[in-house]
Amino acid sequence: MSAVPASIAEPHVMTTYGRLPIALSHGRGCRVWDTAGREYLDGLGGIAVNTLGHAHPKFVPALQEQIATLIHCSNYYHVPGQEALAAKLVELSGLTNVFFCSTGLEANEAALKLARKFGHDKGIERPEIIVYEKAFHGRSIATLSATGNPKVQAGFGPLVEGFIRVPMNDLAAVEAAVRDNPNVVAVFLETIQGEGGINAARWDYLKSLRALCDERDLLLMLDEVQCGIGRTGKWFAHQWAGIQPDVMPLAKGLGSGVPIGAVVCGPRAAKIFQPGNHGTTFGGNPLSMRAGIETLRIMEEDGLMENAATVGAHLTAGLRRELEGVAGVTEVRGYGLMIGIELDRPCGEILTRAMDAGLLLSVTADRVVRLVPPLILTAAEADEIVAILCPIIKTFLAA
Ligand SMILES: *Cc1c(COP(=O)(O)O)cnc(C)c1O
Secondary structure (H helix, E strand, O other): OOOOOHHHOOOOOOOOOOOOOOOEEEEEEOEEEEOOOOEEEEOOHHHHOOOOOEOOOOHHHHHHHHHOOOOOOOOOOOOHHHHHHHHHHHHHHOOOEEEEEOOHHHHHHHHHHHHHHHHHHOOOOOOEEEEEOOOOOOOOHHHHHHOOOHHHHOOOOOOOOOEEEEOOOOHHHHHHHHOOOOOEEEEEEEOEEOOOOOEEOOHHHHHHHHHHHHHHOOEEEEEOOOOOOOOOOOOOHHHHHOOOOOEEEEOHHHHOOOOOEEEEEOOOOOOOOOOOOOOOOOOOOHHHHHHHHHHHHHHHHOOHHHHHHHHHHHHHHHHHHHHOOOOOEEEEEEEOOEEEEEEOOOOOHHHHHHHHOOEEOEEEOOOEEEEOOOOOOOHHHHHHHHHHHHHHHHHHHHO
16 A cells, blocks of 8 residues: 555544545546546445435536525424425335434434333333344444444443344344343344445345244334445345334435435334434434435436346346356355455455555455445446456455
8 A cells, every 4th residue: 555645644633544545536427536636436435325426417406406595404493305305215115204313323323212212111121122243333332332343342331231132144043032031122233234244134034033023012123224225226125025124224325425314213113202302403404305305316217226236236247257266255245236245364455456456445344345336337337346356356365
């Protein structure tokens, strides 16, 4: 990795990130350029955020108009955009009510509060929530406690109590955790784990969890912050399993880059919060609502969810064609445009090598190369990703 140019050194910014030695200046579609003028194909999309890519010609004028009209007021007043976006999310999810916030962790924090109050309303004084190994739910004290990654938690104890951790896709484990424990109020998982390495809950497992939650009167809470909003080829990843959650936190892709979070709830969770129980200054502001409304509108108009399914399948097939049978490649997992290539060893270096070759991506859970590009990705761009990335992976593994 080359040294950080003086022009982008950061003596005053806290060193919370291990940053790459470039700064991006602008983008168009699935391309971005750095301040030195180098061009990159964006296979990361701001970590599953830039649904519409960069500088989308339908999105930009709508946001410009909104900024010139009203950016923020306060939840002291009605915000018509909240009702419009909530109605759309209700239509797409089949759920009933929405709370708006600004980030993924806030959506999850609200979900955790909902679960606890659901318990208290039933007379459970010390509610407990089932969470998962390798889960990632955010970096607030409560959401990092729910997260199943010791690296995220290290140094921040004492953790919030009231979580019981189980492995993914192990029905017996969750049944054992619930059995004889009247304090359990909710099961909380990512439908497809993102930071944990692109690990999907099996559809039959989700159906069994739905049945278990119904039987025991528990909330099924599916964190779709990363896998939701059309990325897998359905509006929400759990729709592949034909089930509905009671609580669904969303964020990342919903605003195409404008900060927004949402908690979409079904009938069992929709009335838990009463006035005064929860709130946020920025949540539901007119700018973020417009970003959400326009993102979903443009996605429908341009068939981007279908595009995520077809181009995602094409990309995954291309990666499999080039990588299957290569020693050191454990698995290529693809769910629409949420793709993980698991290697048999830590591979953080692939991120820099790909960047140097003009491709942005990430490596998560140490050994999983992750692609979560904008949903406007074309088949030709997918082929370009395969052509750049696969030789890099092969060279890396051969070393
Ligand atoms: C990114 C992510 C979060 C946290 O979102 P922030 O906006 O960074 O707070 C929570 N859950 C999942 C599944 C995520 O991928």
